[in-house]
Amino acid sequence: MPTKNPATGPADEVVEQLDALLFAFRGEMHRAMREADLPVSPMEVRVLLHVAHHPGCTAGDLARHSGRDKGQLTRLIQHLEEEGLLRREAHAEDRRAQCLFATEAGEALHARMRAERRALARGLLDRLDAQEQAQLAGLLGKLRAGRAP
Structure with missing residues (x-):
């Protein structure tokens, strides 16, 4: 079993905790x-999800x-369009x-995934009270405001 590298300071600990939480959350979403x-x-x-939140x-x-690379995104968009989930x-x-929009089927899938994300988030955040959730x-x-969109 590999040994864990100890965090050398608060910033390292924050990054390690965020990384572990995101890894687990994405694993559950997958x-x-x-x-x-x-x-x-x-x-x-x-x-x-991005297109559904930012139509057009x-x-x-x-x-x-x-x-991501534009070429990779073009292939992803093309597949979503072939599946009837996006339209240009x-x-x-x-x-x-070209402006991108979710189709009716895309909106339905978006709603399913959004519900799943909310359920997972509730399961994660139920360890915190309302004030702690708001503070987090x-x-x-x-932190996010300090980085480029």
């Missing part, structure tokens, strides 16, 4: 997706948000860009 027998990958679900976004918007429309101002949300928002 398990839920396998059980739901979805026709898409976890990354494709993340793309769909472009592949460029997705690339900036996710840090011409951008009103930029002929090179505020601190995480403060």
Whole structure:
């Protein structure tokens, strides 16, 4: 069994805790997706979630948000479109860009995944009282505000 590297300070401990929580949370989301027998990958679900939250976004918007390569995103978008979960429309101002929208089936899948995420989050956060949850949300928002979108 590998030995654990001890954190050298509070920042290291925060990063280790966040990493462990996100790893476990994503693992549970992937398990839920396998059980739901979805026709898409976890990354494709993340793309769909972003598009559902930001209707009309472009592949460029997705690339900036996710840090992913535009080519990879184009393939993910194409598969989501083939599965009937996304649709593209011409951008009103930029002929090179296409706006992305979730279809009715995409919205339904988005609702299922959002419900699963909420259930997992409730299971995780029920260890904290309402005030602690609000404090955690505020601190995480403060950290997130310090990084690029």
